Every structure is written in structure tokens, then in C-alpha cells.
Amino acid sequence: PWGQKPWLQDALRTNLTTLYVRRLLLTLERRFNESWPLKAADLASQPWKEIRTQVLAQIQSTMERRKQRLLxxxxxxxxxxxxxxxxxxxxxxxxxERLRLLQLTxxxxxxxxxxxxxxKQLTTAPRLTYVYAMAQKLEALPAQQVTEQVLAHLEEAQAVFQTIFGHAEWEHLRNQEVTLKKLAVNSKDILAETVGKExxxxxxxxxxxxxxxxDQAPLIQALGKIAQNxxxxxLLLATITQSWVEYLTRMEALRVSISMESYAQRDPLVQYKSQASTMFTExxxxxxxxxxxxxxxYRPSLPAEYTTGLRSAARAQPELALVGAGGSRVNNPPAKSKKKRKRH
Incomplete structure (x- = not known):
């Protein structure tokens, strides 16, 4: 039996190499969305240095073809x-416009x-990503400078979102023919503070x-700030609710399983307090x-306070009636009630 050991070692090494190479090729083919001529069975008998050389050459060839096809x-x-x-x-x-063209590419x-x-069908496929190019540019910058640029960008994006929300609120009110007088009291106070009470x-x-x-521009900005807040x-309440429920679920699981710490010669109470504190920080x-x-x-949607105001305003309107040619009021005739058929 010991004479078969070298043969078994070679067979095991070949099978494992074939398995790993096949997984590597499948991963790369899925990543590049192409079929490669390389076969795992052919590469398994070669040393890893040669496998590495052939795989890198295939990657380079694929990238060159893609570069020529796109650029x-x-x-x-x-x-x-x-x-x-x-x-x-x-x-x-x-x-x-330059940003739109970059997005188009x-x-x-x-x-x-x-x-x-x-x-056959047409599907949307990614062509270029700018994440790695931007990462290379940011790599040489100090961390403090990157932090300041990111925060400045987020603040600018927040201001842009506020303007977008304001225009959405304004268009919604205009389409529903709602005046500023029908808004909530706190909203009217903010608008009055923006343009002046008088x-x-x-x-x-x-x-x-x-x-x-x-007067529309400051009012739109104020409406955007109200909607944004x-x-x-x-978002904050929904996130806290969902995260808190998950936290309580994990705490219950911890309470049930913490007694197992005693088998490791650790105090369950001390471990419970430590892990609970860590989970709360997380x-x-x-x-x-x-x-x-x-x-x-986030994408803006119809505000609830305005739709509530619209429903209450609709209930306050008098019932509409048809008017005849001579200006006389024409009431709708009562609907004929259907006789119920007796079942014998």
C-alpha cells in the first residue's frame, strides 16, 4: 500500500489544482462576462507560475479587446x-452637460x-466605472483633505436636495390648487419667518x-427645508424602529445562550454586560x-400633511349640482330601488 502513496499524492494534487483553477476561471469569466479558451484540465498539470502567466495574459487580452470595443x-x-x-x-x-455625458458612457x-x-433582447450592461480612477486620485491626498472634500460635497448635495424637495412641494401644491393658508401652522410660521410676517x-x-x-424662490427654499426635515x-424613526427590534431580538438570543459561558469558566453576568454594551454601541x-x-x-413622495389638508378641504366644499339651460337647479333623480326577490 505504501507504494501507492506517490500516485495518490499526485492524483490528489491534480484534482485540487483542477478544482481551484476551474473556480478561478469561472469567477473571472463571470466578472468579465466572456468565455475564455483556457481549460482547467489543461492548466492543472502545469506549475502555478505558468498558470498565473497564462491567466494574466488572458486578462490582458480581454482588457485590450474591451478597451478597443469601448474606446x-x-x-x-x-x-x-x-x-x-x-x-x-x-x-x-x-x-x-459634461457630467451627463460621463454618465452616458x-x-x-x-x-x-x-x-x-x-x-434576442436588449439589456443594459455596465461599460465604464469611475470608482477606481477616483480612488487612484484620492490615494495621494491626505486623509484630512479627503474628509473635508467629502463633507463639502455632502453639504452641497444636501442643499441641492433641499431645492429639489422645495420644487416638488411647490408643484404639488400648485397642481392641487392649494394656497399657503391651508398649510400646517408650523409650516406657515417658517414661511412667515422667511419672507416676513406682513x-x-x-x-x-x-x-x-x-x-x-x-417671493417664490425663498418660499420654495423654505418648503424644501420643511420637507427635508x-x-x-x-427616516430616523423608521431606522431606529427597525434597528431596535433587531437589537432586542439579538439581546433575547444572548440572554438564552449566555449561560453557556460558565462552561468556559467565565462569569455569565460579566459576559452578558460586556456583550450587551458592545451590541448597543454597534x-x-x-x-x-x-x-x-x-x-x-431618498426620492421625494407626496407629503402627508398636504394630502390630509386636501381631504379636509374637499369635505368642506358644498355639494355640486347640475344647472339647466335656463339657470335653474337640476337635481339628480333618485335611483330606483330594486325589489328584493323572495326566495322560497
Missing amino acids: GSEGEIARDLEANQEHLTAALNDQD TQGMRITFDPKSHR RFERLESLSLDEIPAE RIYRQ LLSEVRQTVISKMYR
Whole structure:
């Protein structure tokens, strides 16, 4: 039996190498979304240095083909830019247009086959990502400078979101023909503080289209601030509620299992206090991270206080009646009641 040991070692080494190489090739093919000519069975008999050389060569070849397909003179991005000459011309002097063009280059359309219907279909596929390019630029900067730039960017984004929320609130009120007088008391106080109490008293009864343009801008900003604060409160409460429930669930599991610490010669009470303190610290950190993440990914929706005001205003309106040709009031005739059929 000992004579078979070298053969078993070689067979085991070959099988493990084949398994690892196959997993490596499948991962890379899935990452590059291409099928490679390399075969795990052919590479398994070679040393790892040779396997590394062939895999890196295949990666380099794939990247060169992708670079030519996307960035070449006849590539996909060149064709997209040629089809958007107006945006390309405007991007020379407008930073927003340049950002739109950069966003346009990140995704493209690709023909794929539906596995169920076996038909061709167009799907959106990622083409370029700027994460690694930006990471290389930020790598050489001091950490303090990066922190200041990130915070400045987030503050600017918050101001932009406030303007967006304000325009959304304004358009919603205008479409529903709601005046500023129908807003909640705290909202009216903030608006009055923004434009002045006397000025607001003259504007609150006007329709939004009748409000002068010089007064609309500060009112929109104030409405955006109100909506933003309301949204942040909702996000904070929802996050705290969800995280607190999960925290209590973990605490209950800890309470049930903490007695097992005695088998390791540790005091269960001391371990319970230590782990509970750690879990509470993690809870606070999780709440902060979740709220900040959701703050910049939120999409505005219809505010609840305005829809409530609209429903109450609709209930206060008198019942509409039809008017005849001579101006006389025409009431709707009562609906005929259907006789119930007796069942024998």
C-alpha cells in the first residue's frame, strides 16, 4: 500500500489544482462576462507560475479587446457621442452637460438571449466605472483633505436636495390648487419667518401662480427645508424602529445562550454586560450609517400633511349640482330601488 502513496499524492494534487483553477476561471469569466479558451484540465498539470502567466495574459487580452470595443475610434462610446452632438457641443462650456455625458458612457445596450424564450433582447450592461480612477486620485491626498472634500460635497448635495424637495412641494401644491393658508401652522410660521410676517399675510391667500417670482424662490427654499426635515425625521424613526427590534431580538438570543459561558469558566453576568454594551454601541453606529446612507438615496413622495389638508378641504366644499339651460337647479333623480326577490 505504501507504494501507492506517490500516485495518490499526485492524483490528489491534480484534482485540487483542477478544482481551484476551474473556480478561478469561472469567477473571472463571470466578472468579465466572456468565455475564455483556457481549460482547467489543461492548466492543472502545469506549475502555478505558468498558470498565473497564462491567466494574466488572458486578462490582458480581454482588457485590450474591451478597451478597443469601448474606446476605439469606432467604439461604442464614440458612436454614442456622435449621436449626441448637441450635448457634446454644450458640454464644452457647461459642467452639467459634461457630467451627463460621463454618465452616458457608463452604461450601454447589449444583445443577449432570454434563457426562457430563447429570443434576442436588449439589456443594459455596465461599460465604464469611475470608482477606481477616483480612488487612484484620492490615494495621494491626505486623509484630512479627503474628509473635508467629502463633507463639502455632502453639504452641497444636501442643499441641492433641499431645492429639489422645495420644487416638488411647490408643484404639488400648485397642481392641487392649494394656497399657503391651508398649510400646517408650523409650516406657515417658517414661511412667515422667511419672507416676513406682513408679506406672508398678503401672499397666503393668493394662488401660487399669482405669487410674484421674487417671493417664490425663498418660499420654495423654505418648503424644501420643511420637507427635508420631515423626511429626515421619518427616516430616523423608521431606522431606529427597525434597528431596535433587531437589537432586542439579538439581546433575547444572548440572554438564552449566555449561560453557556460558565462552561468556559467565565462569569455569565460579566459576559452578558460586556456583550450587551458592545451590541448597543454597534446599534448606535448602525443607526447612524443607515440614516446617512438613506438621506442621500431618498426620492421625494407626496407629503402627508398636504394630502390630509386636501381631504379636509374637499369635505368642506358644498355639494355640486347640475344647472339647466335656463339657470335653474337640476337635481339628480333618485335611483330606483330594486325589489328584493323572495326566495322560497
